[in-house]
Amino acid sequence: MDKNCAILETARSFANFGSDIAYCKTMLTDKFAIQAGVTMQDCLQTRKVVPVLVPQPAQVIQPPQVIVNIPAPVPVSVPVQELIPPVQELIPPVQEDTSRITELGNCNIYNGISNVCKRIVDNAILALQQNPSAQLVLMGPHQGAEILNYLHSRGVSSARVRMSFDDEQNWILSFELFTINQ
Numbered sequence: 001m002d003k004n005c006a007i008l009e010t011a012r013s014f015a016n017f018g019s020d021i022a023y024c025k026t027m028l029t030d031k032f033a034i035q036a037g038v039t040m041q042d043c044l045q046t047r048k049v050v051p052v053l054v055p056q057p058a059q060v061i062q063p064p065q066v067i068v069n070i071p072a073p074v075p076v077s078v079p080v081q082e083l084i085p086p087v088q089e090l091i092p093p094v095q096e097d098t099s100r101i102t103e104l105g106n107c108n109i110y111n112g113i114s115n116v117c118k119r120i121v122d123n124a125i126l127a128l129q130q131n132p133s134a135q136l137v138l139m140g141p142h143q144g145a146e147i148l149n150y151l152h153s154r155g156v157s158s159a160r161v162r163m164s165f166d167d168e169q170n171w172i173l174s175f176e177l178f179t180i181n182q
Contacts, residue, residue, distance in 0.1 A: 004030055013110050013171075020044060063103045070098065102127070104175040106140075113146055120175050121147060125154050127177050139164040140173035147173065 011026040024043035027033050104124050107117040124136050136156070138144055142165045151161060162178070 004032070013108075016108060016110075063105065066101045066103075067098060099178070099180045101137075102177040102179070104177055106172050106174040108171050109140070109143055109146075109173050110171040113150065117147060117173060118150060121150055121154075124175055124177060125151070125156060128156060128160060131177075131179055134177050134179040135160050135162055137162045137164065137176040137178050138173065139176070141165060141171060142167065143171075144173040 007026060007030045011023050011030075014020075014022040014026055021044070024040055027043060028038060028040065104127070105120040107114060107120060109117060128134055128136060136151075138147065138161065144165055145163065148158070148161065148163075152158070
C-alpha cells in the first residue's frame with residue numbers, strides 16, 4: 001500500500017470516530033498537506049464536527065422494524081360435476097406468511113472486532129434465543145467473518161447465520177435479524 005494512501009486511510013478512520021485532533025495530526029503528515037502548508041489550526045478550523053450520540057448502557061434501543069406482508073393466493077372457482085365436491089372444499093385455507101427484518105445495528109471493524117460489535121452480537125444472540133425460527137444476517141467486508149468465532153463461542157449454530165460479504169473498502173459490519181411468522 002502506498003504510504004500516502006495509508007496515511008489518508010488512517011486519518012479517515014480517526015475522522016469516522018470523531019477524533020478531530022488525531023485526524024489533523026495524521027493528515028498533516030501527508031506529503032500533499034505538507035506541500036500546501038496546511039497547519040493544525042487550518043485543519044481544525046475547516047473540519048465540521050458532527051456530534052456522535054452514544055446510548056447510555058442502561059438504555060434499551062428498539063431498532064426499527066420492517067414488516068413485509070405476503071398476500072395469500074386468491075382461490076379460483078372451477079365448474080365441476082355434481083358428484084365432485086366444490087373446489088373450495090378441496091383447497092385448505094391458506095395462511096399468510098409475514099417476514100420481518102429487524103436492523104440490530106452496525107459497527108466499524110477497521111481495527112478488529114470491537115466491544116461495540118460484541119454488544120450488538122450479544123443482543124442478536126438474545127433475539128435468536130427468543131425466536132428459534134429467526135436467522136442473523138451479517139453484511140459487510142470479508143473481515144467480518146471473524147465474528148463467527150465469537151458467535152460459535154456463544155453457542156450459535158452456523159445454520160442460523162447468513163453472510164453477505166463483499167470486497168468493498170467499507171469497514172462497516174451490519175447486523176439484521178430475519179424472521180418469518182406463520
